[in-house]
Amino acid sequence: MYIISVYSENQVGLLSSISNIFTRRGINIESLTVFPSEFPGIHHFTFRAITTERAARQVVGFIEKKVEVVRAFYFPDNITSSSEHGILEDYLKNRNQ
Amino acid sequence: MGQRLTGAEILLESLIAEGVDTVFGYPGGSIITVYDKMYSYSDRLKHILVRHEQGAIHAAQGYARATGRPGVVIVTSGPGATNVLTGVADAMVDSTPVVVIAGQVGNAMLGTDAFQETDVVGMTGPIDKWTYQIRKPEDVAPAVAKAFHIASTGRPGPVVLDFTKDAQVGVGWFEYEKCTHIRSYALPAPADEAAIQAAAELIDEAERPFVVFGQGVVISHAEEQLKAFLKKGGIPAASTMLGLSALPSDFPYYVGMAGMHGNIASNMMTQKCDVLIAIGMRFSDRVTGVPSTYAPNAKVIHIDVDRTEIGKIIRADVGILGDAAEVLERLTARIRFSFHDEWAASARNYDRVEDEKVGKVETAPAEGPVNMGEVVSRVAEMSGRQAIIVTDVGQNQLMSARYSRFVQTRSFITSGGLGTMGFGLPAAIGAKVGAPDRQVVLFVGDGGIQMTIQELGTIMQEGTAVKIVLLNNNWLGNVRQWQELFFGERYSQTHLLNPDYSLIAQAYGIRYRCVEERAELEDAVREMLDSEQAYILDAHVCEMGMVYPMVPGGRRLDEILLNKDEWYRDGR
Numbered sequence: 001m002y003i004i005s006v007y008s009e010n011q012v013g014l015l016s017s018i019s020n021i022f023t024r025r026g027i028n029i030e031s032l033t034v035f036p037s038e039f040p041g042i043h044h045f046t047f048r049a050i051t052t053e054r055a056a057r058q059v060v061g062f063i064e065k066k067v068e069v070v071r072a073f074y075f076p077d078n079i080t081s082s083s084e085h086g087i088l089e090d091y092l093k094n095r096n097q
Numbered sequence: 098m099g100q101r102l103t104g105a106e107i108l109l110e111s112l113i114a115e116g117v118d119t120v121f122g123y124p125g126g127s128i129i130t131v132y133d134k135m136y137s138y139s140d141r142l143k144h145i146l147v148r149h150e151q152g153a154i155h156a157a158q159g160y161a162r163a164t165g166r167p168g169v170v171i172v173t174s175g176p177g178a179t180n181v182l183t184g185v186a187d188a189m190v191d192s193t194p195v196v197v198i199a200g201q202v203g204n205a206m207l208g209t210d211a212f213q214e215t216d217v218v219g220m221t222g223p224i225d226k227w228t229y230q231i232r233k234p235e236d237v238a239p240a241v242a243k244a245f246h247i248a249s250t251g252r253p254g255p256v257v258l259d260f261t262k263d264a265q266v267g268v269g270w271f272e273y274e275k276c277t278h279i280r281s282y283a284l285p286a287p288a289d290e291a292a293i294q295a296a297a298e299l300i301d302e303a304e305r306p307f308v309v310f311g312q313g314v315v316i317s318h319a320e321e322q323l324k325a326f327l328k329k330g331g332i333p334a335a336s337t338m339l340g341l342s343a344l345p346s347d348f349p350y351y352v353g354m355a356g357m358h359g360n361i362a363s364n365m366m367t368q369k370c371d372v373l374i375a376i377g378m379r380f381s382d383r384v385t386g387v388p389s390t391y392a393p394n395a396k397v398i399h400i401d402v403d404r405t406e407i408g409k410i411i412r413a414d415v416g417i418l419g420d421a422a423e424v425l426e427r428l429t430a431r432i433r434f435s436f437h438d439e440w441a442a443s444a445r446n447y448d449r450v451e452d453e454k455v456g457k458v459e460t461a462p463a464e465g466p467v468n469m470g471e472v473v474s475r476v477a478e479m480s481g482r483q484a485i486i487v488t489d490v491g492q493n494q495l496m497s498a499r500y501s502r503f504v505q506t507r508s509f510i511t512s513g514g515l516g517t518m519g520f521g522l523p524a525a526i527g528a529k530v531g532a533p534d535r536q537v538v539l540f541v542g543d544g545g546i547q548m549t550i551q552e553l554g555t556i557m558q559e560g561t562a563v564k565i566v567l568l569n570n571n572w573l574g575n576v577r578q579w580q581e582l583f584f585g586e587r588y589s590q591t592h593l594l595n596p597d598y599s600l601i602a603q604a605y606g607i608r609y610r611c612v613e614e615r616a617e618l619e620d621a622v623r624e625m626l627d628s629e630q631a632y633i634l635d636a637h638v639c640e641m642g643m644v645y646p647m648v649p650g651g652r653r654l655d656e657i658l659l660n661k662d663e664w665y666r667d668g669r
Contacts, residue, residue: 009281012230017222024223061405067227067247070281 001030001077002056006045007037009068018045018069021062027051042070048077099272104234104264105134107271108198109142111241114273117169119143119160119530121153125173127213128200130265132171145530145559148551150177152523154184155549158193159527162510163485163535165316167194167248168527174200175213178259179220183517185255186224190514191339192312194253196244203262204232217259226254232261234269242276250284252403253316285402288419288427296398296415297431299372300330305440307370308334309355309363309384312513313377313401314343319422320506323376324348326429331436333444335363337378338494339513342503346482352444356384357648358495361665362447364654366440367392374398377421380410381514390653400424454659455645460500466639467615469493469568473500475622476538476566484536484564484626485510485528489521489545491575493568495644497540519548525563526555536564536626543569543595553605556631564625565607565633570640571595578643582661602633611635 008014015034022029030048037044051059056074063072102110108131112120122144124132135144147153150172157168172181178199188195201207202214221228227247231240237260244256300306314323320343327334327350335355336343344351353360355367367373373395378384385391388410399406399413400421407416417424459470473496476484482502488494488511501509510528512520525539546567556563573591580588602609608628612621612635625632646665647658657665 013218013222013228016219017228020223058405058409061409065226065403065405067279067282 001048001050002053002074003077004047004049004056004060004063004072004074006047006063006072007039007042007070008045008066009070010041010043011068014066014068015045017066018063021059022047022049025055025059027055027059099270101268102271103130103134104231104237104260104267104269105131107234107237107269108241108260108265109134109138110271111238111273112169113138113141114275115241115245116166117142119145120169120171121145121147121156121160121527122171123147123150123153123173123177125177125200125213127174127202127262128171128177128260128265130262131198131200131260144171145526145555147523148554149549150180151183151519152526152549152552152555154181154188154195154197155517155520155523156527156530156552156555157195158184158188158191158520159487159510159524160531161193161195161527162524163507163528164531165507166531167196167245170195170197172197172199173213174202174217175215177213178215178217182220182224183515185221185257187512187515187517187520188255189224189226191512192253192316193255194248195255196248197255197257198260199257200265201230201259201261207261217257221257225257227256228259229256230259230261231264233264234267237264237269238271238273239276242274243279246276246279247282285418285420285423288417288424292415292417293424293427293431296374296417297428299396299398299415300332300374300428300432301435303372304437305370306330306332306372306374306437307366307395308332308374308376309337309367309378310334310340310343310376311337311378312339312343313421314340315506317377317402317421319377319425320344322422322425322429326425329429329434330432331438331441332374333366333437333441335359335367337381337384337513338498338511340378341498341501342506342508345504346502350441353448354498356381357386358499358644358646360448361451361646361657362444364648364657365447365667366444368394368653368655370395372396372398374400375411376400376425377402379406385410386648386652386654450665451646454663459645467612467618467636469496469570469638469642470500471615472566472568472618472622472636472638473497473540475618476626477502479619479622480536480538480626484508484538485532487511487521487525487528487537487539489539489541490516490518491542491545491573492578492642492644493521493540493542493545495575496568499644518545521545522549522565523552523555525565526552526559526561529561529563530559537562538564538566540566540568542574543567543571543593544573550601553601553607556607557605561631562629563631564628565631566625567598567633567635568638569595569598569635570638570642572640574642575644581641581643583649598633598635608632609635611637613637
């Protein structure tokens with residue numbers, strides 16, 4: 001699991017064109033939040049997605065190519081990932097019983 | 098102090114302020130206000146009326162590639178906008194600066210499925226560099242300024258302005274200010290000193306250095322810097338298809354085109370080099386073959402202005418983010434004078450084999466039907482290598498790339514990344530409009546010309562002196578070639594029954610000549626090149642023509658087919 005964190009200008013249609021970058025590479029977005037950042041006029045998006053480090057790096061590169069995007073970052077979400085993984089495993093185990 | 102103008106007038110004034118003198122377009126309901134105002138601007142802004150919006154954008158691409166300035170397209174909403182999408186995607190992957198202005202319905206009708214309303218912002222976002230919906234007249238000038246800045250800087254690309262009716266008819270103050278800075282959009286910064294130093298060290302230590310350059314060299318006007326770099330380092334260099342003509346064909350260190358149908362020397366040297374310097378190119382799969390087998394012995398230095406390209410396909414040992422001209426200048430200053438004479442001369446051995454096994458067979462056959470490569474070669478010779486060569490997509494494109502020869506840059510215009518059939522004819526029109534003093538020769542197949550053949554009407558109306566060489570084999574030749582080689586000669590849906598092109602030419606009032614015999618070819622080419630007007634040379638070429646050499650898909654670059662039965666063997 002990776003967290004991809006994006007700071008951008010406020011622009012109509014930007015969310016959809018950023019999420020398209022994930023879609024085109026077949027990456028599912030597990031969660032998404034959008035909120036005003038601490039910087040005036042700049043919005044902060046965070047995406048969580050299950051993907052590889054290489055893909056996360058490329059996605060961040062392509063997100064940063066969007067003209068309105070100020071900066072984008074990615075970092076692993078190991079702790080969350082393993083705990084969520086456990087929850088999912090339990091869920092599947094219960095369902096199969 | 099500015100003036101009070103309508104948004105439509107502000108658009109036209111803004112284009113003129115950006116130095117635009119020609120636009121390609123097609124009117125319609127949601128852009129009619131702009132066309133109405135254009136009526137009074139005809140002395141300052143030339144409008145080329147195409148026959149289909151796809152023709153407008155490909156013409157704008159041809160114009161941009163010939164001149165280096167953004168091509169401008171004006172179309173209406175709905176189908177006008179959707180018809181340009183192919184060209185937008187094409188311009189994006191081939192880094193072509195294009196500014197598209199598409200009409201849009203009124204603000205209140207957005208999202209209501211109004212007549213000719215469509216989600217242009219949503220559709221163009223994934224395939225262009227920037228999209229903006231202009232909803233009020235005060236936003237027009239700043240949006241146009243940003244559009245030109247974004248389209249033409251960094252890695253160039255297409256931008257789309259979705260121009261609503263309210264913004265066109267509303268009145269606002271006009272004062273034009275060019276855009277030079279967008280806080281979220283960084284222009285190329287000087288390259289990292291440590292990376293340049295690391296690259297220089299690798300190059301100085303190399304025994305078999307090799308350069309593969311792309312269109313980035315043309316875009317950043319780095320042709321002279323590239324020559325100086327190659328000369329000082331004694332480094333042989335290959336071009337991608339889009340980089341063709343950045344170096345003169347007879348430049349001593351130039352070894353030809355890289356990739357699937359590239360020259361043997363370029364592909365073999367890629368596999369043998371110990372340092373590969375990639376300049377303004379993106380390691381397309383048509384260049385690399387299977388990426389995991391590409392340049393297996395090489396440390397890779399990748400110079401590109403687009404950060405996402407570095408390491409995207411081929412891992413870079415040294416990535417240099419920056420403008421090719423700036424980087425090459427600094428790198429040339431850092432490297433030692435070197436000679437790799439034996440290595441550089443090895444290209445000639447490969448060339449000898451290629452010429453004997455492929456080149457002569459294709460371009461100088463003694464008998465049999467006329468070959469595509471033969472026609473391309475005669476045009477190259479007889480035009481003194483001076484023409485801008487425009488191609489469509491397929492065998493005509495590969496043959497043009499292989500057998501055209503160049504002395505000056507910006508002389509090869511083709512649809513590379515997207516591979517858009519139908520690109521050629523309108524792109525040639527745009528190239529001729531942009532470079533009226535140069536000879537513009539289009540090579541196009543009988544399949545591709547019929548995808549945008551309506552643009553013959555544009556040629557007729559505008560008197561655009563494009564020289565059209567129709568390489569006519571009655572097949573979708575490139576697909577047929579694959580079917581012959583890899584699908585057991587099952588020619589599924591690739592045979593074409595052609596119209597009588599002489600009648601088509603006659604209908605459009607365009608000079609026409611058909612060539613079926615080798616003996617007529619030179620005379621016809623001369624007549625075509627000498628013609629002051631547009632000309633169609635309908636060359637009936639070998640139906641079963643094949644483009645060799647070929648690195649089949651899924652192979653390494655040193656696995657090269659010389660003909661149907663023979664693989665290239667190294668050291669032969």
